[in-house]
Amino acid sequence: MSKLPSMQVALDGAMPDMGLAEVARRRLVVRDSARRSIGRRRTAGRAMQVICLLAVPIALAPLVALAIATVSKGAGALSIGFLAHAPTPEGVPGGGISTAIVGSGEIIAYAIALAVPLGLFIALFLFERPGPIASAIRFSADVMSGVPSIIIGIFAYAVYVERFHHFSDVAAGFALGVLMLPIMVRANEEAMRTVSVDLWEAGISLGARRSRVARSVVLRGALPGVVTGNLLALARGVGETAPLLFTVASPTFAMTLLIFNDATQPYPDAQQTAWGTALVLLALVLILSVIARTVAWTLNRKTR
Amino acid sequence: MKQNDAATDTGANHETDQQTLFGDRSGQLAKESRVPAGKPDAGAHGTAVTLDDVSISFGDHVAVRNVTLQLPAREVTALVGPSGCGKTSVLRAINRLHDHTGGVVRGTIRLGSLDVYGTDVQPEVLRSRIGMVFQKPNPFPTMSIFDNVISGLRFNGVRNKRLLREMGIAALHNAALWDIVKDRLHQPALRLSGGQQQRLCIARALAIEPEVLLMDEPCSALDPVATAKIEDLIRHLSGEVTIALVTHNMFQAARVSDNVAVFLLGEDRVGELVEVGPTDRVFDTPSDARTKAYVTGHVG
Amino acid sequence: MNEPIANSPPSPASGSAVPGEGGVSPDARRPWHKRRLLPSSPLYATLRWGAAGLFAAIVVGLIVSIVSQSSQAFAHSGISFLWSGTWNPDAGDYASGTLVVGTVITTLVAMIIVVPVGLGVSVSLSELMPRWLAAPLSTSIEFLAAVPSIVVGLWALLVLSPVFATDVEPALEGLPVLNRIFRGPAYGPSVLLASVVLAIMTLPTVVALSRTALGGVPIADREAAMALGATHWQVVRRTVLPGARSGIAAAITLAIGRALGESIAVALVIGNRPAIPHSLLAPGATLGSAIVNQFAEASPGLGTSAVIALAGVLLLLTILVNVVGQLLVRRRGGRRLLGVRGAVV
Numbered sequence: 001m002s003k004l005p006s007m008q009v010a011l012d013g014a015m016p017d018m019g020l021a022e023v024a025r026r027r028l029v030v031r032d033s034a035r036r037s038i039g040r041r042r043t044a045g046r047a048m049q050v051i052c053l054l055a056v057p058i059a060l061a062p063l064v065a066l067a068i069a070t071v072s073k074g075a076g077a078l079s080i081g082f083l084a085h086a087p088t089p090e091g092v093p094g095g096g097i098s099t100a101i102v103g104s105g106e107i108i109a110y111a112i113a114l115a116v117p118l119g120l121f122i123a124l125f126l127f128e129r130p131g132p133i134a135s136a137i138r139f140s141a142d143v144m145s146g147v148p149s150i151i152i153g154i155f156a157y158a159v160y161v162e163r164f165h166h167f168s169d170v171a172a173g174f175a176l177g178v179l180m181l182p183i184m185v186r187a188n189e190e191a192m193r194t195v196s197v198d199l200w201e202a203g204i205s206l207g208a209r210r211s212r213v214a215r216s217v218v219l220r221g222a223l224p225g226v227v228t229g230n231l232l233a234l235a236r237g238v239g240e241t242a243p244l245l246f247t248v249a250s251p252t253f254a255m256t257l258l259i260f261n262d263a264t265q266p267y268p269d270a271q272q273t274a275w276g277t278a279l280v281l282l283a284l285v286l287i288l289s290v291i292a293r294t295v296a297w298t299l300n301r302k303t304r
Numbered sequence: 305m306k307q308n309d310a311a312t313d314t315g316a317n318h319e320t321d322q323q324t325l326f327g328d329r330s331g332q333l334a335k336e337s338r339v340p341a342g343k344p345d346a347g348a349h350g351t352a353v354t355l356d357d358v359s360i361s362f363g364d365h366v367a368v369r370n371v372t373l374q375l376p377a378r379e380v381t382a383l384v385g386p387s388g389c390g391k392t393s394v395l396r397a398i399n400r401l402h403d404h405t406g407g408v409v410r411g412t413i414r415l416g417s418l419d420v421y422g423t424d425v426q427p428e429v430l431r432s433r434i435g436m437v438f439q440k441p442n443p444f445p446t447m448s449i450f451d452n453v454i455s456g457l458r459f460n461g462v463r464n465k466r467l468l469r470e471m472g473i474a475a476l477h478n479a480a481l482w483d484i485v486k487d488r489l490h491q492p493a494l495r496l497s498g499g500q501q502q503r504l505c506i507a508r509a510l511a512i513e514p515e516v517l518l519m520d521e522p523c524s525a526l527d528p529v530a531t532a533k534i535e536d537l538i539r540h541l542s543g544e545v546t547i548a549l550v551t552h553n554m555f556q557a558a559r560v561s562d563n564v565a566v567f568l569l570g571e572d573r574v575g576e577l578v579e580v581g582p583t584d585r586v587f588d589t590p591s592d593a594r595t596k597a598y599v600t601g602h603v604g
Numbered sequence: 605m606n607e608p609i610a611n612s613p614p615s616p617a618s619g620s621a622v623p624g625e626g627g628v629s630p631d632a633r634r635p636w637h638k639r640r641l642l643p644s645s646p647l648y649a650t651l652r653w654g655a656a657g658l659f660a661a662i663v664v665g666l667i668v669s670i671v672s673q674s675s676q677a678f679a680h681s682g683i684s685f686l687w688s689g690t691w692n693p694d695a696g697d698y699a700s701g702t703l704v705v706g707t708v709i710t711t712l713v714a715m716i717i718v719v720p721v722g723l724g725v726s727v728s729l730s731e732l733m734p735r736w737l738a739a740p741l742s743t744s745i746e747f748l749a750a751v752p753s754i755v756v757g758l759w760a761l762l763v764l765s766p767v768f769a770t771d772v773e774p775a776l777e778g779l780p781v782l783n784r785i786f787r788g789p790a791y792g793p794s795v796l797l798a799s800v801v802l803a804i805m806t807l808p809t810v811v812a813l814s815r816t817a818l819g820g821v822p823i824a825d826r827e828a829a830m831a832l833g834a835t836h837w838q839v840v841r842r843t844v845l846p847g848a849r850s851g852i853a854a855a856i857t858l859a860i861g862r863a864l865g866e867s868i869a870v871a872l873v874i875g876n877r878p879a880i881p882h883s884l885l886a887p888g889a890t891l892g893s894a895i896v897n898q899f900a901e902a903s904p905g906l907g908t909s910a911v912i913a914l915a916g917v918l919l920l921l922t923i924l925v926n927v928v929g930q931l932l933v934r935r936r937g938g939r940r941l942l943g944v945r946g947a948v949v
Contacts (some may be wrong), residue, residue: 023544026471030460034432037461041428045837049732055724056741059811062804063748066759121655128652137656139930140663146858146926147919149668150895155917158669178662185659214648239752241868242892246899256754262760263872271762278755288806289750297313303645399831432833442824446846455842456832512832592945 070278077276087252087273096275103169103253107244110173111180111237116230118177119184125186126212127192138189145182152179153243160247167249175243183233191225192218224299231292235285255281336355345439349377353398353517358411361561367393368575373565375516380542382557382583383550385567385569385598390575391550393568395518398548400427413442415516432460435509435545440525441501443493443508452491452504457514471511479507480537499530503593506537516546520543551583554599558587566595619653667919674767674913676906685913693877694904698910700891700917702880707890707921709881710795710870711863714802719856721803722810726852729811730818738945744817744894748851757869762799767871773885787883793875796884801869813858817851818844850932857929860914865922867892891918 085096122141126134158177161167195218203213219226241256248254251261255277262274349373359369368390375381383391396402397409400420412422420430443452454462454472462468476482481503488495493504502522509517519538524533538547538560551557557564564587565580579586579595589598677698678685687701725745729738737742773790776782786796821844829843845852867890875887876897891914902908 023513026474027515029467029471030432030457030462030512034429034459034460035463036834038426038429041461041835041838044837048837048841049896050723052727052732055721056728059725059807060744063744065750065758065763066751069763070755118655118658121651122659125652125656133656137659141659142930143923143926144663145621146861146865146922147666148866148867148892148931150867150892151915151922152666154895154899154912155666155669158673158912160672160921178666181659181662183734192665235750239754241749241752241754242896245868245896256752259754260868260872261759264829274758275762278758281621281752282755285750285752286747289747401827401831404830428833428835431831436828436830438824438828441826442822442828444825444828444843444846446849455829459829459832459834459838459842487776508828508832518831 011046028247046276051076067282070275070282073272073275074279074282077272078279083280095273097255097258097273097280099252100255100258100277101280103248104238104255106169106274107176107248108170108234108238110256111176112158112234114174114177115180115184115233115237118257119188119230119233120219120226122185122186123192124218126189126216134211138186141182141185145186148242149179149240150242150245153246154212157241157246161248169246169248169253171247172244172254176237176240179240180233180237183231183236184230187229188222188226191222191229194225195221199202225297228292228296230296231288235288235292237282238288239285311411317395321358322476339478348379351375352377352416353367353548354414355394356412356413356414358388358397358409358413360397360410361408362406366574367407368577369570371577373580375546375548375575376563377546378543379562380538380547380549380560381563381565382561383548383565383567384552384554384557385575387468388575389567389569391567392520393575395520395548395550398516398518399431399436401436401473403427421537422505432512433515435506435512435514437502437517437519437522438510439521441498441505443496443501445492445494447493448490449493449496449504452493453507456508460512464581471513475507478510479543480533480540497530499526499533502530503533503537506534510541510545510550512556514545514549517541519547519549521550521552522552523553531556550560558583566590566592566598568594568598607729611926620756621761633799635677644884653681659865670816670912670916670919674909674916676909680906680910685910686917691889691898693898693907693910698906698913700914702878703889703891703894703914704917704921705880706795706874706878707864707892707918710802710862710874710888710890713796713799713884714806714863715856715860717803718806718810718859722807722855722859723814723852725807725811726814726818727840727845730815731844742811743807745811748804749812753805753866753869756801756805757872760797761805761872764800765797768792768794768797781935785884787885791875791887792887793873794872794885795881795888798870798874798888798890799884800864802866805866805869806862809859810855813855814848814852817848821847821850830920852921852928857925857932861922861925861929864925865892865918867896871896891915891921 012203081098083101084098086099087097088095118208122137126138152175155178156171160171160174199221200216203217239256241260244254244257245260251257259274259277261276262270263279316560353375355371355373358371358373360367370532371390372393373396374592383394385391393402393407397407398413398415402409409421415430417434417476418425418430441448445457447455450472453475454468457468457471462471473482476485481500484500485496485504493501496504502525506517506522510584523534528532535556541547542560542562549561561583563581564583565573566578566586568578570576579592581591586595587599590599647773679699685699687704688699690697690702691699729742733741769790769792773786773792773794773796776786776796777790779786826839826846829839834842870890871893874889876889876893877887878889878894881888895911895914895918898914899908899911901917902911
């Protein structure tokens, strides 16, 4: 990406000849240049456009290949029994992933219990109290949302597992909650910002208590954004593996861990299970994303 | 923001007031190029742009219809009227800016003898013959002042450094901006005040030596002092380049234009051209009753 | 406190006080967020401050626990843990140097792949394609962002890796000049495969943020260029791309942050050999992949502490990159500063 080279010449600024003949000459130069260069400019532009457009199939190819592979290989594993039965040891047929589904559900429930209310109140704090403290919290939320999930897993291990000497879904839920929290905080605050400060101000100056204003004005207005943001954060949390790695007792107690574990097994059965679980997970995440978008869309229409 | 800019504008450059902007030439030029009263529409230098039965529509909505209008060469023609009556649409039709916004232009527009919408016309080449100044100053924010001025030349393939320098300086002189920016040509264009930015945009448009300069309410975002400078510049430029000036300010039209075209909304909310003629004549003795009502309501 | 309010009936904690009359209080002149016509209900204030405090505690706790738990490893290897030596627990050698190099190389190669592709896609979606085509395509790419990294890893390991081993890598070895960095043998799992996976995973980040930046360039700027006779591509190249450059820089920085920290998918496909790779086709290891693979096997005490120290190094790296990224996102005046630098006489 080269930029337009700046004029690097000293400009003396002597008034150029402004005579009519000189103007006509300059005009001719531009016209001539425009006419002669247009073919080259258009061809070069088309070439660059084609190059840009070629990037689109390159970008979509992995997505399509991944979707096809997951559906085609995962569908073979899916059955009622696959979802309802507990895993069996290697070599024993008929195993399912029920324990992983239940485990993931439990972990997510803990994560929601931690992150959703906390995210809401932190966002309200940021919204109502501009100032250095809020700026610091906002900045750390932004930086936290970039902290690798594996580090949050290590953190949960250090805080819980090492202290109480056992793996636990609570620790895993804590890790996922910490992971989702900064995303939720920022999404909630953005949603609240779309509610006019004037409304908040009007509520406050009418003499209503802050909590009532928060409930009746801010939250009601921000609801579509809050729901959407929380669901998208949840979708991210559901698919995380790294925070669970050091907090969950067995890979059979969480879907993502089960995939990680079975993917590296040489047995076709295990790989089949991994694909099946991946398909379930993918469907779950897709459903969450679609619900998030639909909620945003319908609630936005209703409030308008 | 704008107020602050205006303050620095007047504060920093009060030496370039109306008298010293162009020395002795300005008043003289203005008088010379003014069409003698009573002379019919045809300008002293022929016609630069001809619109014949032009209608412009966006989807189902017709913005303006059946406009027949001539822009006399090297004169200022003001397009006036209430908002929404299609003045800007007409202006943008002349350099085919509607090509990208889905506007459909019917009728004929000629630049000199060239059919603007002819099948063999390349819009880019056409636009390089026509300058345009927009409502809000829009210098390229990532470019320096001087790079802004010569950007049009570069777009059109001019690469010779000496030529670029010479034509850029000439354009800055033409826009009465040289003395203000000569020491900071390589600073970002956004450092200038609002009024200076708009003059920079005029310089940028002039650098490609256009035959026609389209100005779409160039003063609407400016304060009175900056407006006065732009108007002065317009008067100065008439006589050298054909100018089409869209404005809703009747006083401005009266001050700077040689000819005026009055647009009004028809009964079915479609813009129409109701009267066109020399400025003095249209404002003093409008021939159309609607013009008279509109003009007296705004000027008288 | 205002008289009418003092007279108002005691309100429940949820607070639904009816405002009395009374003129403009002096409070009305204060900035809105400092006004206190009514005190916050104690419960609500506690919840807000408590939540904020808890968040601060989490952030501080994260840093403190990583630092304190890694102290044993730093005591063992010294500060040179950060850069020197190899990772070889069996010999008692703990150092992150090779892993940092591996992390930087995979991220760099991923960016070399993803930046041109991502920019091409962003420009296509934002400037070249009609809306009816751009909208579904951009939704698809956003969906790629939602795909869990473990699913990408699974696909890369079981589908992409065999293709790399049999087709892609032998083909790269045959390239003139470039085969110096593409030297065999072709295993499948390799630094290159990890980079490709990272490129796939960071693409949505690059596209979403760049597209927002491109779309934010005002129509007025585009029309200014158009009216001067610029072709469509010239408008994009000279007006839209420069206007969006601070946003694009932020997009790339945040993508780098994501690539540095991705662990699970990389651990599946990089081959896990904690040494400086002699070729992009050789297996390697990153900080993230090493944490994933070493943690379970680490000996209690020093071993675990060393792995946590790796997490500390990774944390440092990503925070650095993310702070730069956040500053780039925030600094709206950034393009002016860049403009000055670009035009020094």
